[in-house]
Amino acid sequence: MQLDFLTLMVVMAVNLLMISATLPMIMGQGISRAARFAQKSLLLQAGAWVAIILSASFWDQALSTVSVAANALAQWMIFRALHEWLGPRPLEKPLLALVILTPLGYTLGFEHYAWRVGWANLLMGASMLIVARAALYPALEADRRWRYLLMACLTTSAIFTIARGLLGAFTDQYPSFRTPHPVNLMAAVATNVSLVLGTVALLVAWRDETELKLRTLAMTDSLTGLLNRRGFMAQGENMLAHAWRHRLPMTALMLDLDDFKGINDRHGHDVGDQALKLFARLLEETCRNGDLVGRLGGEEFCVLLLHNSAPAGTAFDRRLRERLHDASAAELGFVLDYSGGLALLAPGEASLAGLLSRADAALYQAKAAGRGRLVTA
Numbered sequence: 009m010q011l012d013f014l015t016l017m018v019v020m021a022v023n024l025l026m027i028s029a030t031l032p033m034i035m036g037q038g039i040s041r042a043a044r045f046a047q048k049s050l051l052l053q054a055g056a057w058v059a060i061i062l063s064a065s066f067w068d069q070a071l072s073t074v075s076v077a078a079n080a081l082a083q084w085m086i087f088r089a090l091h092e093w094l095g096p097r098p099l100e101k102p103l104l105a106l107v108i109l110t111p112l113g114y115t116l117g118f119e120h121y122a123w124r125v126g127w128a129n130l131l132m133g134a135s136m137l138i139v140a141r142a143a144l145y146p147a148l149e150a151d152r153r154w155r156y157l158l159m160a161c162l163t164t165s166a167i168f169t170i171a172r173g174l175l176g177a178f179t180d181q182y183p184s185f186r187t188p189h190p191v192n193l194m195a196a197v198a199t200n201v202s203l204v205l206g207t208v209a210l211l212v213a214w215r216d217e218t219e220l221k222l223r224t225l226a227m228t229d230s231l232t233g234l235l236n237r238r239g240f241m242a243q244g245e246n247m248l249a250h251a252w253r254h255r256l257p258m259t260a261l262m263l264d265l266d267d268f269k270g271i272n273d274r275h276g277h278d279v280g281d282q283a284l285k286l287f288a289r290l291l292e293e294t295c296r297n298g299d300l301v302g303r304l305g306g307e308e309f310c311v312l313l314l315h316n317s318a319p320a321g322t323a324f325d326r327r328l329r330e331r332l333h334d335a336s337a338a339e340l341g342f343v344l345d346y347s348g349g350l351a352l353l354a355p356g357e358a359s360l361a362g363l364l365s366r367a368d369a370a371l372y373q374a375k376a377a378g379r380g381r382l383v384t385a
């Protein structure tokens with residue numbers, strides 16, 4: 009069977025155009041920056057293939073340079089998407105330099121076939137390898153398998169692109185991009201397959217992102233932005249296991265705003281909401297890195313202090329109470345106060361529910377003793 013290179017190129021360009029036109033439609037409005045970068049990358053790749061096909065008929069240098077530039081920029085867009093999805097990725101500056109130098113060197117050396125083919129393909133291959141590496145490293149705790157698929161697609165494309173560069177630069181077997189050389193034909197087939205699988209990988213990455221957003225939403229209190237009960241209990245269990253493993257002290261503070269019903273009745277529900285947000289903000293400001301804060305419901309909050317025993321819990325309460333008095337008087341026009349119950353992780357205690365229920369019992373005592381105070385269990 010004889011494969012026709014130009015037919016393969018046209019099929020790939022049409023596929024890419026269809027994918028990049030359909031994706032925005034199915035992904036809809038309001039997508040993340042990462043998904044937008046991925047869409048732009050596919051559009052640029054489509055443009056690159058259309059330009060290289062057209063360059064055989066007219067405006068050879070201009071259209072070929074546009075194609076090389078669009079392809080290089082498409083790699084940059086995937087890198088940016090990975091940066092958004094997975095956090096900072098290494099070799100960003102070298103990649104940016106390659107993205108600029110690839111079309112520049114190509115167009116400046118356009119008259120010398122071996123130079124321009126070697127330069128463009130070798131540098132493009134290097135860009136693809138940087139993006140392939142960025143898909144996998146630094147590794148994440150969560151196993152996201154689409155990263156392996158994307159890495160495999162990019163590495164395959166990079167190998168064939170580099171092979172094309174070597175053929176063009178150092179042999180006379182590759183006189184034009186349509187040369188029916190086995191490496192060129194295999195490159196076209198591999199690029200087609202990589203395109204399809206790479207798109208699948210990007211779609212799965214987008215689905216992962218949506219799932220993570222929903223999960224975060226399900227764990228977060230929408231009014232204050234703190235963890236809700238479900239999120240707090242999940243992360244609290246992890247923290248307890250950590251404290252347990254490393255024999256670290258841990259303190260639970262159960263805090264409940266005083267006379268909150270009265271505040272709502274006197275000042276209105278909106279002011280009540282403002283008071284809750286203020287309290288949440290001050291709680292976060294008073295905590296140290298590694299402590300856990302959550303809104304367990306209504307006007308009830310909980311804090312877990314790691315590495316800390318009772319005196320630190322009492323000091324935390326004192327700092328918070330002072331800040332709350334000052335800030336509520338200034339921002340709400342009245343003084344907000346709360347009652348608190350403190351419980352220490354007992355030796356051998358392995359249940360978060362047990363620790364919290366002791367803190368809750370102490371909170372109940374604080375309320376019964378007249379509010380506005382902290383009681384230690």
Ligand SMILES: Nc1nc2c(ncn2[C@@H]2O[C@H](COP(=O)(O)OP(=O)(O)OP(=O)(O)O)[C@@H](O)[C@H]2O)c(=O)[nH]1
Nearest residue numbers: 264265266267268269270272277280281306307375
């Ligand atoms: N504004 C506002 N009010 C809320 C919210 N969630 C719960 N509440 C109100 O908080 C009030 C809690 O009232 P209570 O349980 O009687 O507690 P309290 O008035 O603070 O009394 P003590 O805790 O005994 O000092 C209720 O009126 C709830 O409607 C909220 O998200 N926003």
